[in-house]
Amino acid sequence: MKKFIVLIVTLLLITGCDFNEDFSDKFVYTTSYPIEYATSVLYKDHANISSVYPNGADNKYEVTDKKKDKYSEGETFVYSGISNEALLARDLLNKNSNLQIIDATKGISSNSSYTRVWLNPSNYLKLCSNIKSGLIDYTDNAYVKEEINENYEVLKEKVSLLEVQLYNIGKNGNYDTLLTTSDDLTFLTKYNINVVSIDENNVSIDKSYADAKKLVDDKKVNYIYVLEGQEINETQEKFISTNNLKKIEINNLFTLSEEERSENKDYITLMNEIIENYKTELYKQ
Numbered sequence: 001m002k003k004f005i006v007l008i009v010t011l012l013l014i015t016g017c018d019f020n021e022d023f024s025d026k027f028v029y030t031t032s033y034p035i036e037y038a039t040s041v042l043y044k045d046h047a048n049i050s051s052v053y054p055n056g057a058d059n060k061y062e063v064t065d066k067k068k069d070k071y072s073e074g075e076t077f078v079y080s081g082i083s084n085e086a087l088l089a090r091d092l093l094n095k096n097s098n099l100q101i102i103d104a105t106k107g108i109s110s111n112s113s114y115t116r117v118w119l120n121p122s123n124y125l126k127l128c129s130n131i132k133s134g135l136i137d138y139t140d141n142a143y144v145k146e147e148i149n150e151n152y153e154v155l156k157e158k159v160s161l162l163e164v165q166l167y168n169i170g171k172n173g174n175y176d177t178l179l180t181t182s183d184d185l186t187f188l189t190k191y192n193i194n195v196v197s198i199d200e201n202n203v204s205i206d207k208s209y210a211d212a213k214k215l216v217d218d219k220k221v222n223y224i225y226v227l228e229g230q231e232i233n234e235t236q237e238k239f240i241s242t243n244n245l246k247k248i249e250i251n252n253l254f255t256l257s258e259e260e261r262s263e264n265k266d267y268i269t270l271m272n273e274i275i276e277n278y279k280t281e282l283y284k285q
Contacts, residue, residue, distance in 0.1 A: 024048070026046065026047040026048065026075045027047060027048045027049075027050075027073075027074040027075055028043065028047040028048070028049045028050075028074060028075060028076045028077075028078065029049075029050060029051070029052050029071045029074045029076070029077050029078070030049065030050070030051050030052070030077075030078040030079070031051060031052060031053060031078070031079045031080060031085050031088070032051070032053065032059075032080065032114065032118075032253070032254050032255065033051065033053075033253055033254060033255050033256050033267070034117075034118035034124065034127070034253055034267055035051075035078055035079070035080065035104050035127070035131070036049065036050070036051045037266055037267040038104070038124075038127060038128045038131050038155065038267075039078050039131055039135075041151055041154070041155045042128075042131060042132055042135060042148050042151045042152060042155065043135050043148060043151075045147070046144055046147075047075060047076070051255065052067065052071055052088075053254075053255050054255070055255055055256055055257055055258045055260075055261055056255055056256075056257050056258065057254070057255045058229050058254060058255070059083070059114060059229075059254055063088060068088075068091055068092060068095060069095065071092055072091075072092040072093075072095035072096040072099055073096065074099065075099075075100060076099070076100040076101070076102060076134075076135075076138060077089060077092055077099055077100070077101050077102070078101075078102045078104055078131055078134070079101070079102070079103065079104065080103070080104055080105045080114055080117065081103035081104075081105050081106060082105045082108060082109075082110045082112060082114070082117070083105075083114050086103075089101050089103075100134075100138045102130065102131055102134030102135070102138075103130065103134075104127045104130050104131050104134075105117055105127060105130070106130050107126060107130065108123055108126055108127070113184050114254070115184045115227060115252045115253070115254070116184045116187055118253055118267070119184065119185070119187070119250075119252075119253070119271075119274070120187040120190075121159050121160070121162040121163045121166065121271070122163065122190070123187075124159055125156060125159050125160070128152065128155055128156065128159065129152070132148055132149070132152040135148050136148055136149070158268050159268075162268070162271050162272070162275070163191075165272075165275050166188070166191040166193075166275065166278075167191050167192070169191070169193070169275065169278060169279055169282055169283070170188075170191040170192035170193040170282075171192060173193075173279070173282030173283050174282065174283055174284060174285065175220060175221075175281060175282050175283075175284065176192065176193060176194050176282065177193070177194040177195070177196060177215060177220060177221060177281075178193060178194070178195050178196070178221075178223075178225055178278065178281055178282070179196050179198070179212055179215060179221045179223070179224045179225065179245070179281075180195060180196070180197050180198070180199075180224065180225040180226070180227075181197070181198055181199060181224060181225070181226050181227070181230060181232060181236050182197065182199050182225070182226070182227040182230055182250075183197045183199040183201060183202060184227055185197065185225060185227070185250070188278075193278070193282070196208055196211045196212050196215060198212055198236055198239065200233055200235070200236070209239065212239065213243070216243045216245070221245070221281060222245070222246060222281065222284060223245060223246045223247070223248050223280060223281045224240055224245040224246070224247055224248070225247075225248050225249075225250055225277070225278075225281075226247050226248070226249050226250065227249075227250050227252055228249050228250060228251050228252040229252055229254070248277050248280060248281075250274055250277060251270055251273070251274060253267065253270060253271075
């Protein structure tokens with residue numbers, strides 16, 4: 001019996017398990033909702049996780065100095081290094097040099113906009129992997145490390161299924177082209193969906209408008225996809241109205257609305273809604 005007890009104690013020491021460990025005073029702060037979601041799925045049983053952005057905020061929201069004091073007292077800060085959030089991370093580190101920081105977008109092209117990081121499931125998987133690695137690096141508890149890895153595998157499967165859906169609609173739709181006002185949706189070409197963008201930043205904008213006009217004339221498109229929060233310029237608006245195109249807004253997922261929170265929607269359910277929006281054009285009769 002004594003040998004058995006010694007064995008159990010030894011195993012607990014080796015694995016780092018501490019069933020009495022209290023995580024109630026640990027706070028992990030994140031930025032945009034997709035980062036909050038991934039962090040929560042991976043680590044929710046070991047810390048209080050919340051976003052520094054209020055519900056409904058957009059990417060122009062600025063964290064006040066008073067709020068920075070609060071967030072710097074957290075254990076970990078998870079952010080996007082390809083955005084202005086890198087400056088926020090710097091400010092928090094200046095207030096607390098012991099703050100653990102995780103750049104969720106490490107290794108992702110700096111040319112990617114924040115929405116393209118998580119609207120594109122393959123990019124989002126990289127983001128999730130970065131958060132997983134960061135949390136594990138900051139964790140000494142072997143049991144917690146194992147749980148993070150297990151949670152990641154579940155998350156990976158869910159996000160991978162989103163990719164499968166995108167490949168399927170690209171393959172099986174009645175039509176294969178989407179018209180959009182934002183270059184952020186051009187990643188869909190990876191899934192065999194042609195994308196014509198009349199984004200004002202498009203280097204071949206004249207050709208894009210010509211291609212868009214041909215799609216309308218050939219009755220191949222009835223809709224135009226507009227990213228939530230995007231400002232439509234006069235030229236775009238005129239093209240849309242002149243050609244009687246119907247706008248479909250794509251959720252940018254930057255934050256959740258109060259309604260989305262109350263309805264318990266999450267990244268996966270919202271991405272499924274976005275995919276259904278793509279099907280409105282691709283599966284029309």
